[in-house]
Amino acid sequence: MQIDTSTKGDAVLVTLAGRFEFGTRQDYKQVIAQIVQDGYLRLVLDLEQVTFLDSSALGLLLLTDQKFKLKQGTVGLVNPTGYVRQVLELANLPRVIPVYDSVEDALQASPSQEPGLC
Amino acid sequence: MQCVVRVAPTDAGVSEARVALLEWLHPLALTGSQRFALEFSTHEALVNALVHGIREGGGSSITLTVHADDERVRIAVKDDGVGFRWALPGLAAESPADEGSGSTGLGYELMRRLMTRVWFTTFQNGIIMELHRGRNRRCSSPAPVYPILSAPSA
Numbered sequence: 001m002q003i004d005t006s007t008k009g010d011a012v013l014v015t016l017a018g019r020f021e022f023g024t025r026q027d028y029k030q031v032i033a034q035i036v037q038d039g040y041l042r043l044v045l046d047l048e049q050v051t052f053l054d055s056s057a058l059g060l061l062l063l064t065d066q067k068f069k070l071k072q073g074t075v076g077l078v079n080p081t082g083y084v085r086q087v088l089e090l091a092n093l094p095r096v097i098p099v100y101d102s103v104e105d106a107l108q109a110s111p112s113q114e115p116g117l118c
Numbered sequence: 119m120q121c122v123v124r125v126a127p128t129d130a131g132v133s134e135a136r137v138a139l140l141e142w143l144h145p146l147a148l149t150g151s152q153r154f155a156l157e158f159s160t161h162e163a164l165v166n167a168l169v170h171g172i173r174e175g176g177g178s179s180i181t182l183t184v185h186a187d188d189e190r191v192r193i194a195v196k197d198d199g200v201g202f203r204w205a206l207p208g209l210a211a212e213s214p215a216d217e218g219s220g221s222t223g224l225g226y227e228l229m230r231r232l233m234t235r236v237w238f239t240t241f242q243n244g245i246i247m248e249l250h251r252g253r254n255r256r257c258s259s260p261a262p263v264y265p266i267l268s269a270p271s272a
Contacts, residue, residue: 019133021161021165022129022132022165022168022169023129023130023132023133024129054158054161054162054165054225055162055224055225055228056165056225058224059224083154083157086154087158087228090158090228090231090232091224091228
């Protein structure tokens with residue numbers, strides 16, 4: 001899985017590409033740990049180029065959301081497609097973490113945005 | 119129709135087996151949701167065998183067996199590790215926040231939602247899943263009515 005990170009104002013945009021699964025979870029965990037350590041409170045995860053997602057990845061997304069909420073921060077997911085969207089909806093993840101159609105929508109969202117498919 | 123795949127006990131081996139499964143299923147007249155159910159559930163079972171049967175259980179081999187007829191698709195994933203341990207929701211010490219083995223029980227719950235039936239074969243250290251292809255395919259193991267992941271209370 002390829003992971004690219006950039007800052008957008010007070011937010012961090014993490015763009016994931018490829019297979020997000022048990023075998024690739026360590027790379028993701030390291031990136032998120034660094035972002036949390038750096039003190040950012042807004043995280044946008046661009047999932048548009050993710051082609052596969054399993055329950056291990058779902059657990060990590062939930063864990064990421066919990067870490068940010070503990071610090072009154074926010075996490076948003078952007079444009080999951082096809083198989084990945086099916087997995088997220090199967091697990092009801094959009095009820096916990098808001099899902100946006102674009103990075104711009106996620107960056108403009110209010111921190112109090114209710115979870116759901118936007 | 120039946121095929122048996124010896125799965126290399128590695129992350130890459132799990133991915134290769136999933137691809138092999140999709141190729142084998144290709145000529146079957148399955149719906150998109152049926153393919154999704156089989157792909158997701160098989161991956162979860164293979165990862166479980168890799169983690170608990172091979173890496174924690176000292177095993178060395180994983181076998182994927184797929185059988186299909188007009189009524190159903192049955193998938194068996196078995197390993198030769200010392201024990202079989204699913205992180206069952208409500209029973210496991212792990213939580214969705216577990217960062218160690220990656221076990222959360224979530225994979226099992228999602229498999230139960232997707233497949234018609236799921237069995238554990240503790241004697242032979244494996245899991246068997248069945249997807250009925252007919253209209254009333256959910257004849258048992260009904261999906262839970264509660265959301266698997268619920269929003270934290272305010």
